[in-house]
Amino acid sequence: MSLFNFFTEEVAIDLGTANCLVIRDGKVVVNEPSVVAINRNTGEVLAIGREALQMEGKTHEDIRVVRPLKDGVIADFGASEHMIKGMLRLATNGRKRLAASYKMVICVPSGITEVEKRAIRDAATIAGAKELYLVYEPLAAAVGIGLDVEEPTGHMIVDIGGGTTEIAVIALSGIVCDHSLRVAGENFDADIMHFMRRQYNMMIGQATAEKIKIQVGAALSELQDPPENIFVKGRDLLTGLPKQVEVAYVDVAHCLDRSLSKIEEAILKTLEVTPPELAADIHQEGIYLTGGGALLRGLDKRISAKTRLPTHVVEEPLQAVVRGTSIALKNVGKFMFLMR
CATH class of the missing domain: 3.30.420.40 (ATPase, nucleotide binding domain)
Structure with a gap:
């Protein structure tokens, strides 16, 4: 040695x-x-x-x-x-x-x-x-969730992190086609902050916006097992005084819709340029969601409905x-x- x-x-x-x-x-x-x-x-x-x-x-x-x-x-x-x-x-x-x-x-x-x-x-x-x-x-991410990236089989990974969403089709130890989108967790926080300002005339910080995203964040306005509403504290923009409002998951789903639509469009664009043989593999295996954004409630169902492909949230997506x-x-x- x-x-x-x-x-x-x-x-x-x-x-x-x-x-x-x-x-x-x-x-x-x-x-x-x-x-x-x-x-x-x-x-x-x-x-x-x-x-x-x-x-x-x-x-x-x-x-x-x-x-x-x-x-x-x-x-x-x-x-x-x-x-x-x-x-x-x-x-x-x-x-x-x-x-x-x-x-x-x-x-x-x-x-x-x-x-x-x-x-x-x-x-x-x-x-x-x-x-x-x-x-x-x-x-x-593909290696971390146990996929064999060296095989001549296509795998589609959508990694939604804090700053970027990475969409890639992987085969033979390489990225065949990909799309790196600068829309991710921080954009979700900004969307929530803008929503609170517009809807309730209330200013909140990024830490509070992230707390809302984690506790009542959703990609769909109808969930089978919805989270309970939460109370959010911030500063009233009209009076300058602290105040509190109640926020529901439906509100968050509505304000995140535009950013999530951009991610969906990027997935569709990546699928459009995927070679047909690899597209056949993805049709069979589906799409794997990793990163913190994968934990957004209902996101897998939303992407599955848009792409008509099975979509899986991997185990421990934050650590993949x-x-x-x-x-x-x-x-x-x-x-x-x-x-x-």
């Missing part, structure tokens, strides 16, 4: 717009929001993950709360570097690591540009990566991509789709 291998720790990272997940030794050791709190005066990192998220919307002028990734790619290089380092510290429970370096596999959107890839490589290298591979999210990234890490010499 070489000294490099002895002093190297292997980690798989899902560097998501909304959440960052890290797998080490086959286990998810970090699952934190992709948020960093920084002191504006000194540049010191005050908090990352959940602790930083709790500060969002509540800070004074000396503290800046940053979401370093936008639409699945790095928007703030310095904050991204700090976040990756912080997540790696969390992965080792804050102890001083013995490893001289890291061997990493990081997943990226399929629509990423070469410049955006370079930014991720540079940030990971500064954070300690000596051997780095990138993998496209749809391929990682990072688990596939971890499997790719263990098979670096085997999987040809990994990018150096």
Whole structure:
């Protein structure tokens, strides 16, 4: 065994717009929001993950709360570097690591540009990566849910994350056709915030919008097992005073309709350019939904009705991509789709 291998720790990272997940030794050791709190005066990192998220919307002028990734790619290089380092510290429970370096596999959107890839490589290298591979999210998701991506069989993956929706048809260890759409979880939050402003003259923050999405979010206005209404607090735009309103899942389904229609259109466009032999496979196997957006109530039924194809929400959709990234890490010499 070489000294490099002895002093190297292997980690798989899902560097998501909304959440960052890290797998080490086959286990998810970090699952934190992709948020960093920084002191504006000194540049010191005050908090990352959940602790930083709790500060969002509540800070004074000396503290800046940053979401370093936008639409699945790095928007703030310095904050991204700090976040990756912080997540790696969390992965080792804050102890001083013995490893001289890291061997990493990081997943990226399929629509990423070469410049955006370079930014991720540079940030990971500064954070300690000596051997780095990138993998496209749809391929990682397919591997993570147990599909054999090396076979000459077509699989369709729809990964709805925080910043992007990745739609891809996969066969023979590659992406045959794909569509990367910058409409995803953050857009759903923005839709809910706009709805609350228009419908109730009430301003809410992104954290509250996300809470509404999780608790009463729906893709259909008629559900067999509907969630109970929730009470939402915010600021009245007319009086400036705090107030509370009741929100039902039907309201959320209505305000998300436009964004969900864009995702449906992108799925249909991808199916239109799919080779006929692979289309036959997809007709038989159906569509697999991964990512946090897959948990939206009734989304599988809505997409199935639109495409007339069986649609499956995979088990643990939030962890499908990072688990596939971890499997790719263990098979670096085997999987040809990994990018150096």
